Each structure stands twice: as C-alpha cells, then as structure tokens.
Amino acid sequence: MQDAKFLVGVDGGGTRCRARISDMDGNILGEGRGGPANTRLGLDVAFGSIIAATDIALASAGLSLDRKKDLHAGLGLAGVSLQRERTLLASYDHPFKSMTIESDAYIACLGAHNGQDGGILILGTGSCGCAILGGREHTVGGWGFEISDHGSGAFIGHQAVRGSLLAFEGVIPMGGLAIEVMDRLGNSPERAVPWAEQATPAKYGAFAPLVSQWADDGDEMAEDIMRQAGRDTALLLRALAAKGTDRVVMIGGVAKPINKWLPEDVRQSLVSPQGDSLAGGLLLARKHCEKTAV
Structure with a gap:
C-alpha cells in the first residue's frame, strides 16, 4: 500500500467541495466534503476546502493524511474559466503528487458521458454549459454571478x-x-x-x-x-x-x-448521466497519469 498509486477526483463549486479517492483499478476507497471551492473566493479559501474534503476522503479510505503526497488529483473548480485563475493555479503550492485542473463543468461533462462526446449544463449556485466534442471543449456561460449565471x-x-x-x-x-x-x-x-x-x-x-x-x-x-x-x-x-x-x-x-x-x-436533448462529476475528476486524473506515466 505504501507504494500504491491513488487518484482523487475533486468537484469544487460555489457552495461545497467534494472529493473521491480510488485506486488505479477504479475501486472507490473513500469520499469527503468541504466548503466552497470557487477560485474567485481566493486560492487559499478554495484549497482549504479541497484539502479538507480530501482529508475526510483519506480518513474514510483508511489512509493516513500524509498520503496526499501520493494522490494524483483531477480537480474541477468553479471559476477556472478565467485565464487569470488558471495562471494563479499553475504556480500554487499544492500538496498532491500531481494536479490537473479544469472547470467544474468540464469534469461534470467527462463523468456524465464517461469520457465520450456530449454536453452538460450545470445549474447550481451558478450556471455553466460545456460540450466535449472530438476532444475539444466548447463552453457557454460560467462568467460569474455579476454578469452571467443565467438560470442559476x-x-x-x-x-x-x-x-x-x-x-x-x-x-x-x-x-x-x-x-x-x-x-x-x-x-x-x-x-x-x-x-x-x-x-x-x-x-x-x-x-x-x-x-x-x-x-x-x-x-x-x-x-x-x-x-x-x-x-x-x-x-x-x-x-x-x-x-x-x-x-x-x-x-x-x-x-x-x-x-x-x-x-x-x-x-428532447436531455439525457441521464452515466456518471457524476467526481467520476469525471477521476477520469481527468487517470488521463494525466497515463499520459505522463508518473
């Protein structure tokens, strides 16, 4: 177990943050929840929620909290549709083995269609639409409460x-x-x-x-x-x-x-999801792991 690789998928929205840990075979080991993780609240606030949710997931998996350093993380966060947020995140001192970040809509779309082509519309505290077609992401909305978030x-x-x-x-x-x-x-x-x-x-x-x-x-x-x-x-x-x-x-x-x-x-275009956002986060982490072979 000390040499094992683990994945964590994180769904960070404007109200709450969820984390799910699996092994490389796809077995779900534990889950946890934290507070809001929209990057526009500040990266320290967002990562405070991410780490809190991850710690709870680690504990529920029977793993020690210092195993965060062994986790390959796939994060879907509200707010990262903004390039300024992505730039700040790229240099953030995170606690994971590796970290791949996309929007919360992106991982929701990945999970909903099990990595295949399709679209997602998130209607939560905020709103954002995303379609992944032929490996290319297309988005609508998601620019924040002040100027966007229609229907939310x-x-x-x-x-x-x-x-x-x-x-x-x-x-x-x-x-x-x-x-x-x-x-x-x-x-x-x-x-x-x-x-x-x-x-x-x-x-x-x-x-x-x-x-x-x-x-x-x-x-x-x-x-x-x-x-x-x-x-x-x-x-x-x-x-x-x-x-x-x-x-x-x-x-x-x-x-x-x-x-x-x-x-x-x-x-007529609405279909049922094949998986949830956390499944998408785990897919994101797995793809990074396979690509980099770390």
Whole structure:
C-alpha cells in the first residue's frame, strides 16, 4: 500500500467541495466534503476546502493524511474559466503528487458521458454549459454571478429578493413568496441593505428552493421568476446544441425544479448521466497519469 498509486477526483463549486479517492483499478476507497471551492473566493479559501474534503476522503479510505503526497488529483473548480485563475493555479503550492485542473463543468461533462462526446449544463449556485466534442471543449456561460449565471440558483434568489422588496413597498402585489423572503430579511429594507452588501451567490441561491416551492403553489411572482429562469436555461441548452451535441445532461440543485419550466423542444436533448462529476475528476486524473506515466 505504501507504494500504491491513488487518484482523487475533486468537484469544487460555489457552495461545497467534494472529493473521491480510488485506486488505479477504479475501486472507490473513500469520499469527503468541504466548503466552497470557487477560485474567485481566493486560492487559499478554495484549497482549504479541497484539502479538507480530501482529508475526510483519506480518513474514510483508511489512509493516513500524509498520503496526499501520493494522490494524483483531477480537480474541477468553479471559476477556472478565467485565464487569470488558471495562471494563479499553475504556480500554487499544492500538496498532491500531481494536479490537473479544469472547470467544474468540464469534469461534470467527462463523468456524465464517461469520457465520450456530449454536453452538460450545470445549474447550481451558478450556471455553466460545456460540450466535449472530438476532444475539444466548447463552453457557454460560467462568467460569474455579476454578469452571467443565467438560470442559476443565485439568479433565482436574487430576483426573489428584488421582487420581494418591491412588494414590501407596495409596488407590486404582496404574495406568499415575498412575505417569507422579507421575513428572512427582518421585514425591513434597512436590514436588507447590509445583508446584500455581504451576500455571496450562495446566500442568494439559498432562496431558490423557496421560489420553486411557491411557484408550484401558484405564487405569481415565483412563477414569473421560474419562467424567466426556464427561458434563460433554454437559451443555454440551445447554444450547446448549436455547438454540435444532441445529448446534454442537466445537473445541479436547480436542474430538477427548472425542468417543468423548460420549453418542450429543449427537453428532447436531455439525457441521464452515466456518471457524476467526481467520476469525471477521476477520469481527468487517470488521463494525466497515463499520459505522463508518473
């Protein structure tokens, strides 16, 4: 065991980080979870979550924590669609035997289609689409909450907060969703402002399940938000189809609730995944290992 090679696949998103360890034969040995690992939060924050999740996976595998130095890591991280983040990561002092990094969408696509051609649309705290065709990556979205993340949990939650403030001031009708959102914000725009000044995308995303539930109950504002999120999601799915893929897997916490709000034409391209993001991370690590024979 001391001379054995191990792989770790890591899926680092804006809300949480997951790690899975396997041996070179593909046997799963252990898994772990950590906090957010979006590189835009800072590399020390991201790697703190990555290492925490990896340590838990090592412990669950019955391996000592110092075995990180023997792990070939395949990391899929939110934020690395930006070249500046990739440049910083290339020189980061990581604890692994080797480290290969792609976006979280890339490893999700690898895992969903078991390394074969296909597309993926992640709808979680943020959103990003990716297609891998003939070994070439094509992406849509994924540029962050401030200017992108259409159809995501953060987008849905942000719209809920904005709409609820309007309802609180009598600009639009007050419904069940607005009442519940404003209750969480202290029923005061004065309290909502400092909350918003510190709010991360994950904080907005925490409102997304509430919006979906109220939309199912017929709340007018909630329905409007989910319809818009459905239209935005459809745009991303059609963009992936235009890249050349007729098979797309939709994953993430918003994927299931958004499905009923999608136009029928885009539903036809949706397929079930063959594996998850962590399977893709392990595939990424294995390909690097085989290529470099380390």
